Amino acid sequence: MYIMSIRVPRGTQDILPGQVEKWQMIEAKAREFCERYQYREVRTPIFEQTDLFLRGVGDTTDIVQKEMYSFEDRGGRSLTLRPEGTAAVVRSYIENKMFGDANQPVKLYYMGPMFRYERPQAGRYRQFVQFGVEAIGSADPAIDAEVISLAMSLYKELGLKQIKLVINSLGDKASRKAHRDALVSHFKPRIGEFCGDCQGRLEKNPMRILDCKVDRNHELMKTAPSIIDYLNDHSSHYYAKVKRYLTDLGIPFEEDPNLVRGLDYYTHTAFEIMSGAEGFGAITTLCGGGRYNGLVEEIGGPEIPGIGFALSLERFVAALEAENVELPVKKGIDCYLVSLGEEAKDHTVSLLHELRSAGYSAERDYLDRKIKAQFKAADRSNAKYVAVLGEDELKANKITLKTMETGDQVEIELDSFLEKFKENYK
RNA sequence: GCGGUUAUGGCGAAGUGGUUAACGCAUCGGAUUGUGGUUCCGACAUACGUGGGUUCGAUUCCCACUAGUCGCCCCA
Structure with missing residues (x-):
């Protein structure tokens, strides 16, 4: 027998007939919903200049520090397989001067593979497929609600029931900084009593200390300053509007003041959609998103606000399986x-x-x-x-x-x- | 990057320090000279992840590596 020693690269997978029909169904529905919500597809390259992600994602994030597939091409340029979609879409938005389009805000979606060099586990792959939308050019909280509604509707349309929306507000830049400073001064004097991870988090991302599982019972946790108390008037008003619209749309949500997103660019609204299905595995996040009001400027464009989400098709399929949702009808031949x-x-x-x-x-x-x-x-x-x-x-x-x-x-x-x-x- | 666990034919799955490594499924053929299911009979497959070590002898014991899987960190 011919012994094949070449296998799929670690953390990647073949999606075979029998399974691929589920993917096609999700893809078709996602496109259909984008049409309904009036988001148009944009296709950007699979790789980009490394600098885009350094600036767009943030050079203190795990993605940039340890997960990028970067390489030099023959011309000595540093390129990186895209680890997420937003930075590239924003790059394209700026490069193609979409801020000048007649239709505003600019509403875009993308679907395709992303790459992160991580240790694979349930729900995590080195190559994975994301579907995401970006609404760029509006600071209306109604569009935050629209974006969230699109994701929630898509999950429901395909039969998922055990999903939960969790939201938070990170506030604007000023609110964020005030909260961060408060956290650092709260924990710093006694940081030695916390686990090693938390000691690292103090400078890198102090909000992360709040949802540490090891130190959750430490007395300083209970008295820690909450972001909610540090939102300035504008930020808390904005947050209230988003919640009100979600309620109007009949979308139940849970507020989690400790919800932090891993990427640097988020402001105001941050949200995650999680699966509550039995035996889904340790990673329950199906979809993550939020508002990024400083990002366009950060990447070199005008000062323009935006919001979006990204969801993983792998986790979508896994959630459907965990809830035993039957999708495609097996069709016979004529x-x-x-x-x-x-x-x-x-x-x-x-x-x-x-x-x-x-x-x-x-x-x-x-x-x-x-x-x-x-x-x-x-x-x-x-x-x-x-x-x-x-x-x-x-x-x-x-x-x-x-x-x-x-x-x-x-x-x-x-x-x-x-x-x-x-x-x-x- | 760290830790647990696993690795036997196409798939699933027993098993042993020593002649031919069970069984089930699938596949193919026959019973049925041209008809699906069941049943019965038969056939088939270069199978012990890779590399070292211990041993007279290793698929079995030990180590490393690789990969799967699960978890940590973090994330979609």
């Missing part, structure tokens, strides 16, 4: 051609083509199998009809058409096979 003998076999080549040209799905045997095995194959492929062409039929210039469900069979004229097939087809 006709399987069974033939006996050399001459009959030759005939099926053109008969098959006739059926297919007329729009039917049709198949025949290519392994020179016995009639019984051919019928088995027909049965396996869930054929509606089987057309049998043997020596007897050839002699009489007929072909036998069998309806598999009932077992009934009729003889029809070989010369007008397609026409007769159409007449019999129900």
Whole structure:
């Protein structure tokens, strides 16, 4: 036996027939929803200049510090396989001067593979597919609600029930900084009593200390300053509006003042949609998003606000499986051609083509199998009809058409096979 | 990057320091000289992840590596 030693790269996977139909269903629905919500697709390159992510994602983030697939091309340029979609979409928005488009805000979506060099586990891959939307050019809280609604509706449309929306506000830049400073001075004097991870978080991302599982019972946790108390008037008013719109839309949500997103660019609204399905695994986040009012400027564009989300198709599929949602109906083929003998076999080549040209799905045997095995194959492929062409039929210039469900069979004229097939087809 | 766990034919899955490594599924053939299911019979497959070590002898014991898987960090 041929021993193949080459496998898929670590953390990647083949999506095979039988499974791929679920993906196609999600993809089709996502596009359909984007049409309804009036988001238009943008396709950006799979790799970008490394600098884009350094600036766009933030050089203190894990993504940039340890997860990027970066390489130098032959011209000595540093390029990186995109670890997320927003930075690239914003780059394209600026580069193509979409801020000058007549239609504002600019509403875009993307779907495609992303790459992060991480240790694989349930729900985490090195190559994974994200579907995401970005609404750039509006600071209206109604569009925050629209973006969230789009994601929630999509999950519901495909049958997910055990999903939960969690939201928070990170406030504007000023609110964020005030809160951060308060956190640092709150924890700093006694940071030695916390775990090593938290000690690292103090400078890097002090909000993360708040949801540490190790130190959750430490007395300083209970008295820690909450972002909510540090939102200035504008920020808390904005947050209130978003919540009000969500309520108007009938979208239940949970507020979590400790919800922090891992990327540097978020301001105001931050949200996650999680699965609560049994046995889903440790990673429950299906979708993450938020507002990024400083990002366009950061990447070199005008001062323009934006909001978006990204969701993983891998986790989408996993959630559907965890909730036992059945998606695609396994469709059978219209006709399987069974033939006996050399001459009959030759005939099926053109008969098959006739059926297919007329729009039917049709198949025949290519392994020179016995009639019984051919019928088995027909049965396996869930054929509606089987057309049998043997020596007897050839002699009489007929072909036998069998309806598999009932077992009934009729003889029809070989010369007008397609026409007769159409007449019999129900 | 850290930790747990696993690795036997196409798939699932037993098992042993020592001649031919069970079994089930699938596949193919036959019983049925041209008809799906069941049943019965038969056939088939260069199978012990890779590399070292211990041993007279390793698929089995030890180590490393690789990969899967699960978890930590973090995230979609």
